[in-house]
């Protein structure tokens with residue numbers, strides 16, 4: 677596979693409406709050029725059985741406003757490690773990381789958590805929804821953690837659930853929804869704080885082909901319309917057409 681290949685066209689949404697949302701993260705009224713996230717010279721080793729093994733070896737990476745970049749490559753090639761470093765969940769041994777041109781790799785643990793809360797939305801393979809809360813309240817949680825009143829957070833959660841096609845499920849519990857619907861709730865939750873960056877780890881691994889495609893169509897549309905940047909780790913070649921670029925990892929770098 678070509679590294680950094682850029683498909684010329686994307687699949688268009690079928691039953692899901694396109695949303696006309698004003699980009700809030702980009703500095704102009706259209707999708708602006710420039711990096712949302714830039715990583716330079718990232719290295720990471722793990723010590724296994726007393727021996728250090730380099731998993732990322734001086735890796736450079738960037739993702740721009742409105743762009744979806746996929747990290748692909750064989751098991752053990754370092755995709756999740758890189759995603760965790762980009763999401764400030766893991767610290768690199770060396771290298772620099774800039775989020776909207778602010779250097780973020782050298783911040784304190786508390787500052788890193790704040791950057792994560794304010795600027796990064798996470799989508800996980802297994803959704804990680806709270807079983808006892810409705811779809812609406814799952815989506816609202818990040819805003820309440822930002823100190824917004826519950827009624828306000830719920831209002832915005834309902835708007836987002838409408839945008840992911842789940843208005844009628846706003847009071848449903850995760851256990852009563854399909855995996856595809858749960859992932860759409862998780863996507864709405866990731867977007868509610870209008871983050872600069874969405875990081876998704878195998879977002880379609882627990883979904884069938886149809887549901888996986890619907891989630892990726894939405895992720896693409898919302899990435900463009902919110903001028904968010906998205907980084908997706910995936911093994912699933914069926915969703916490669918939804919990428920602007922595919923970066924294939926191998927031996928601690930890109931192929």
Ligand SMILES: Nc1ncnc2c1ncn2[C@@H]1O[C@H](COP(=O)(O)OP(=O)(O)OP(=O)(O)O)[C@@H](O)[C@H]1O
Nearest residue numbers: 722723724731749750751752753754755756757758
């Ligand atoms: N906490 C850790 N301690 C020691 N080794 C680790 C740790 N996390 C990952 N590794 C090793 O680092 C390498 C890269 O792991 P990573 O999970 O980033 O790869 P991956 O490409 O995401 O793999 P997969 O596709 O299977 O999820 C693997 O050899 C893995 O065993």
